[in-house]
Amino acid sequence: QVQLVQSEAEVKRPGASVTVSCKASGYTFTDYYIHWVRQAPGQGLQWMAWINPKSGDTNYAQKFQGRVTVTRDTSINTAYMDLRWLGSGDTAIYYCVRDLTNAVYGTVYWGQGTLVTVSS
Amino acid sequence: DVVMTQSPLSLPVTFGQPASISCRSSQSLVYIDGNTHLNWFQQRPGQSPRRLIYKVSERDPGVPDRFSGSGSGTDFTLKISRVEADDVGFYYCMQNTHWPPTFGQGTKVEIK
Numbered sequence: 001q002v003q004l005v006q007s008e009a010e011v012k013r014p015g016a017s018v019t020v021s022c023k024a025s026g027y028t029f030t031d032y033y034i035h036w037v038r039q040a041p042g043q044g045l046q047w048m049a050w051i052n053p054k055s056g057d058t059n060y061a062q063k064f065q066g067r068v069t070v071t072r073d074t075s076i077n078t079a080y081m082d083l084r085w086l087g088s089g090d091t092a093i094y095y096c097v098r099d100l101t102n103a104v105y106g107t108v109y110w111g112q113g114t115l116v117t118v119s120s
Numbered sequence: 121d122v123v124m125t126q127s128p129l130s131l132p133v134t135f136g137q138p139a140s141i142s143c144r145s146s147q148s149l150v151y152i153d154g155n156t157h158l159n160w161f162q163q164r165p166g167q168s169p170r171r172l173i174y175k176v177s178e179r180d181p182g183v184p185d186r187f188s189g190s191g192s193g194t195d196f197t198l199k200i201s202r203v204e205a206d207d208v209g210f211y212y213c214m215q216n217t218h219w220p221p222t223f224g225q226g227t228k229v230e231i232k
Contacts, residue, residue: 045161045169045212045223061220095168101216103157103174106181110168 002026004096004111011117017084020114022096029077030054032107035100036070036081038092039113047100051079086118122147124213126224132232133207139200141227143213148193150217157217160189160198163226164209173198203229 007021022034036048049060051070058070069082079096094114099107123146133139149156160173171180173189176196186201200207208231213224 044226045214047221047223059219101157101221103155103159103178103216105174105178108171108174108180110170113168 002098002109004098004109006094006096006111006114009115009117011119012086014087014118014120016086016118017082018086018116020081020083020094020096020116022079022081022111024077024079024098027098029072030074032099033102034070034072034079035097036068037095037097037100039095040089040092043092048094049081050100053079083116086116088118090116091118092116121220122149122215122218122222124215124222124224126211126213126227128227129225130228130230132230133200133203134232135204136202139203139207139229141198141211141213141229143191143196143198143224145194145196145215147218149196149215150193155217156192157215158189158191158196159214159216160187161212161214161223162207162209163212164206167209169212200229203231205231 003025005023010018012018030053033050035050038046049070051058053072067084072079096111098109125144127142149158156176158176161169162172163169172183177189188199190197210226212226
């Protein structure tokens, strides 16, 4: 079955960087885009970026341009999201999502989420 | 960015009764190919979201038929015909007609 398993929770200092990983299984990794979406405590959902695992092409929300990088390693079916210069406003659960924006029956899967806490 | 506005933000419901959530977009969501890319997601307490509806009214696998989506242009609705205990949580609309994808603020469905 399709699974996206994310890395464990992180606590970071302001100004630091964080890397969240997302390991895919149960399907051909290069067949579907991986998106990153975050959810601040008690808040809604915010799209951040996508990566095409086949080509490595990426697209970022303007809000995060220059501060986020998404990559992938096809040898281990894993996508990564790096976020730099963390501030308190970056405290959130970060989700990887397969095929978020492709309007096709039954293709959207979410990881379990990774809580990133930014605190001094 | 397209702004998605949901109402109400809180929806107390009674088991077995219907419920309805509205979602309005700041621009038409009709794409150049004629499709309308409006989705609905459910997030149960402590869980990741899951997509219920795509292209306004198409249900995903395993979604009970008591969930239905409707609407066009800028006005959309998610209806639950008879609320069950499993339906408690937050519901979000999301558009991906225009870049970047944007979500509504969420509607909390809770039992009266």
